[in-house]
Amino acid sequence: MPPLPDPKSVFLNVPYDEEFSGIYVAYIVGLYQLGLVPHLASEIPGGDRRLDKIFKLIRSCRYSIHDLSRVEMGDAPTAVPRFNMPLELGMTITWQRLHPSRHDWFVWESDHYRIQRSASDLNGTDACIHNGTPEGVLRELRNAFHRDKMPSVPDMLALYRFVNNNVDAILQRNGTSNRYDKSVFKELCRLSNYLTDILRHVKTAV
Amino acid sequence: MPFQWQARIRKPSPCFEQIVSKVRNSKYGKLIGMRKPIRITAPWPTQEEMEKNFPISKASKKALQALVEEFKAQLSREEESPASSAEPEKRRKRASAA
Numbered sequence: 163m164p165p166l167p168d169p170k171s172v173f174l175n176v177p178y179d180e181e182f183s184g185i186y187v188a189y190i191v192g193l194y195q196l197g198l199v200p201h202l203a204s205e206i207p208g209g210d211r212r213l214d215k216i217f218k219l220i221r222s223c224r225y226s227i228h229d230l231s232r233v234e235m236g237d238a239p240t241a242v243p244r245f246n247m248p249l250e251l252g253m254t255i256t257w258q259r260l261h262p263s264r265h266d267w268f269v270w271e272s273d274h275y276r277i278q279r280s281a282s283d284l285n286g287t288d289a290c291i292h293n294g295t296p297e298g299v300l301r302e303l304r305n306a307f308h309r310d311k312m313p314s315v316p317d318m319l320a321l322y323r324f325v326n327n328n329v330d331a332i333l334q335r336n337g338t339s340n341r342y343d344k345s346v347f348k349e350l351c352r353l354s355n356y357l358t359d360i361l362r363h364v365k366t367a368v
Numbered sequence: 369m370p371f372q373w374q375a376r377i378r379k380p381s382p383c384f385e386q387i388v389s390k391v392r393n394s395k396y397g398k399l400i401g402m403r404k405p406i407r408i409t410a411p412w413p414t415q416e417e418m419e420k421n422f423p424i425s426k427a428s429k430k431a432l433q434a435l436v437e438e439f440k441a442q443l444s445r446e447e448e449s450p451a452s453s454a455e456p457e458k459r460r461k462r463a464s465a466a
Contacts, residue, residue: 169410197412199421225406266406308405324442328435335431348422349432355418356436362412364443 164221167264173219173226174200175250178342182232184326186341187350188296189227191322192303194354195313195361198225203250205344217253224265226254231272231294233280248281268306270299296322313361321357325350 172193176186193200201223206215220226228251235241251269258265269287271277272294277284290306292298300318313321329341329350336345424432 309408351422353432
């Protein structure tokens with residue numbers, strides 16, 4: 163039996179594409195504002211097989227968020243739907259069924275009816291619908307998780323905007339244009355945590 | 369009239385919230401998968417934990433610290449002039465009305 167997962171850890175199963183990058187930043191900022199710590203498959207070191215690394219990460223996290231909003235066909239004639247997110251969701255469901263007290267998972271979508279078409283076996287699952295907007299992500303995070311004295315959506319959105327406006331500087335410093343890069347992810351996490359700490363103390367002082 | 373409907377949809381009444389809460393907690397609510405939010409009681413992540421899980425270089429830390437200072441300055445500016453923070457909203461409303 164593996165050790166108990168960190169009660170704050172959240173496995174973030176999201177598509178790594180440019181169009182999704184604003185929503186990805188909203189997940190990171192929003193989770194920190196609820197006192198949770200996101201983890202990405204790209205942050206795991208080592209030369210193991212990718213699938214093994216992902217399963218190890220799922221087992222080490224208490225929660226997981228599976229965003230299926232980009233499971234779709236691209237424009238190119240040779241395009242195929244991207245199945246990584248549903249595949250990892252399947253692995254998570256199996257793990258949770260085997261160890262119900264160790265893991266809770268959430269499915270996220272941009273639209274109420276997409277999930278019924280793309281994965282009808284999930285009918286009956288209460289998906290979090292973010293409408294493809296950062297505001298929707300923050301709202302749904304507050305619906306999925308509850309913490310005493312959690313910030314309001316406008317407060318969360320203000321912090322998100324600040325981080326998102328400064329992503330370019332982080333990218334430049336790390337010599338990449340990829341927001342999902344391990345070093346960029348780490349800096350986004352550190353910045354979100356610093357800023358959340360400040361806001362918490364400001365609110366406590368008021 | 370359409371404006372009133374819009375307002376209702378955007379801001380549900382407390383009564384609506386109560387109904388949703390009752391359905392969530394009922395046997396039917398559980399049956400259809402409506403779940404209550406998960407209550408997080410774990411302590412907030414500390415800087416030591418962050419350092420351990422997400423180590424970054426000294427140069428990066430310094431750069432992030434500069435952003436933190438900028439954020440603090442922004443917060444204090446907003447605190448000093450609460451009226452001015454309402455201005456963009458007013459401007460936006462005026463623009464949309466126009």
